[in-house]
Amino acid sequence: MSLTLADVRAAAERLRGQVLRTPVLVSEPLDEVTGCRVRLKCENLQRAGAFKLRGALNKLLTLDAGERERGVVAFSSGNHAQGVALAARLVGTTAVICMPTDAPRLKLEATRGYGAEVVFYDRQKDDREQVARAIVERTGRVLVPPYDDLAIMAGQGTAALELLEEVPELDALVVPVGGGGLIAGCATAARALRPAIRVFGVEADTANDTALSLQRGERVGIPPPTTIADGIRITIPGALTFPVVQRHVEGVLLVTDDEIRAAVRFLALRVHVVTEPTGAVAAAAVLAGRLPVPRGATVGVVLSGGNVDPDALIEILRGA
Amino acid sequence: MSLTLADVRAAAERLRGQVLRTPVLVSEPLDEVTGCRVRLKCENLQRAGAFKLRGALNKLLTLDAGERERGVVAFSSGNHAQGVALAARLVGTTAVICMPTDAPRLKLEATRGYGAEVVFYDRQKDDREQVARAIVERTGRVLVPPYDDLAIMAGQGTAALELLEEVPELDALVVPVGGGGLIAGCATAARALRPAIRVFGVEADTANDTALSLQRGERVGIPPPTTIADGIRITIPGALTFPVVQRHVEGVLLVTDDEIRAAVRFLALRVHVVTEPTGAVAAAAVLAGRLPVPRGATVGVVLSGGNVDPDALIEILRGA
Secondary structure: OOOOHHHHHHHHHHHOOOOOOOOEEOOHHHHHHHOOEEEEEEHHHOHHHEOHHHHHHHHHOOOOHHHHHHOEEEEOOOHHHHHHHHHHHHHOOOEEEEEEOOOOHHHHHHHHHOOOEEEEEOOOOOOHHHHHHHHHHHHOOEEOOOOOOHHHHHHHHHHHHHHHHHOOOOOEEEEEOOOOHHHHHHHHHHHHHOOOOEEEEEEEOOOOHHHHHHHHOOOOOOOOOOOOOHHHOOOOOOOOHHHHHHHHOOEEEEEOHHHHHHHHHHHHHHHOEOOOOHHHHHHHHHHOOOOOOOOOOEEEEEEOEOOOOHHHHHHHHHOO | OOOOHHHHHHHHHHHOOOOOOOOEEOOHHHHHHHOOEEEEEEHHHOHHHEOHHHHHHHHHOOOOHHHHHHOEEEEOOOHHHHHHHHHHHHHOOOEEEEEEOOOOHHHHHHHHHOOOEEEEEOOOOOOHHHHHHHHHHHHOOEEOOOOOOHHHHHHHHHHHHHHHHHOOOOOEEEEEOOOOHHHHHHHHHHHHHOOOOEEEEEEEOOOOHHHHHHHHOOOOOOOOOOOOOHHHOOOOOOOOHHHHHHHHOOEEEEEOHHHHHHHHHHHHHHHOEOOOOHHHHHHHHHHOOOOOOOOOOEEEEEEOEOOOOHHHHHHHHHOO
16 A cells, blocks of 8 residues: 555645645746756745645545544644644634743744643653553543654645646756655656656755665664754654655755755745745755756755744855 | 726737746745735846836837837946846847946846846946936937836736736735836726726835825926835836826825834745845735735735845844
């Protein structure tokens, strides 16, 4: 049982009218610097600020009446939290989100703003997955995993489906890799629609669990990474996502934190869109000249999110 | 002889495939704060970073062969410079841009980057219009005025044409006002397509020449304004633009520099787009609750440009 284009198409059908069809931007400065025809799929402009709504809402739209009645639960201090919270509101169910006690205030407020109940855990003492599972057992709520779930993966893939519909001639597609939900869905859709397309993942060089795992041919764990790209601080690829990545992804490119910062700055000052560090890693790889494609190639780049902490954004902009 | 929808449509036909059809964004945080259904027409994502390419390119595409041979000249330290420079490159002619000796380095570089020749003038000693006219007389180049020209106005109006095609149910349209080229074109298109639409201009409160002129029923000059919105530091409405504004614009709303800063910040951190201060004045008016429309109204807001100085952006983001 694996992910197919049909799953992604079914997700797109479910999501229609509820997720934004995000714009695909072109930028002359970006093309000049990279030597490619870059097409930016702007999930930083998605509802709730990141692609996460796609997967979460697709998942919630497949719940049965009893499950909707009981609601959902998720653990995340980042974009998945907001995606699940908004998805729950959209389908008319309730969400409990487990967040660390030291979660950024803005993300906490945004999650509550979408109507979710937030339950805190201590990052030092508690295992967030256990906290969430305890809630599942006590309340019968459905756990919405951040990536390792076919409905989640299919939902995330709708971003690539839209991009390929708009730019069918893509030579390559470049996607951030955390747990692998986004790239698994996107690669599945892209390679089915255009078998010759080359799909590349991008990780921070200190969060290279998927790059290592591809090299070794099996899932490899790493110590908790410290990259500025907080959305992809993952220690091991997903059990369901990794086989999809193995099949469809040509390679994972690595970028440094400084390259990520430079990309956030470039995107803000030259393209005029705000990304969070994680949201800019794919652009960072292309800007750093790491993409092994010929000059003039048409390259789709997913900007995965824009929920950046104001102080972090200021610091990045100052860093020139 | 006045501006008509047919002029704007003809401009759109000429510009097709050369200017971006910029995205129209929706933002839940913005709708929540304003109580309106806001539709952002993102000219900050336009080629060369502002709506200015539309008018400049429309003008240049109407030049005859001899004029194209001789080239064009313009005076501007801002977005008009870049718009004319890129337009000249696109039509295969040459541009001379008169800029002050103290023009921001980034804008100077961008203008040169598009292939224009830059001629400097001393802001204290020289009259930039005279500098440009001397070049016209010496070289036979065609002067491309920043706003007071029917071809320029028609080109700028294509932004509203696109917006109304995408969101035909707009109740109101809110547009920054400098010399009046953008609002004259946009109001002409919008009111022809949807006679019931209410069109509002927005000026910085210290750059209120059009607001004053509308009150007095004639063009009124003011001393050089000092607003942070450097693109609309205009001292008197255009002779051609003002009658169009009088006919089609219900009123001009005024915003303070602090309200403009707050709008730039909101757009960056909550909507994830970068605007320059001038580019955010229409959003500032809506965010400040200055728009006299009922709750739930569908409101088009033009974000006119994104070419903000990095230090200025940092300072604005820090100002929270």
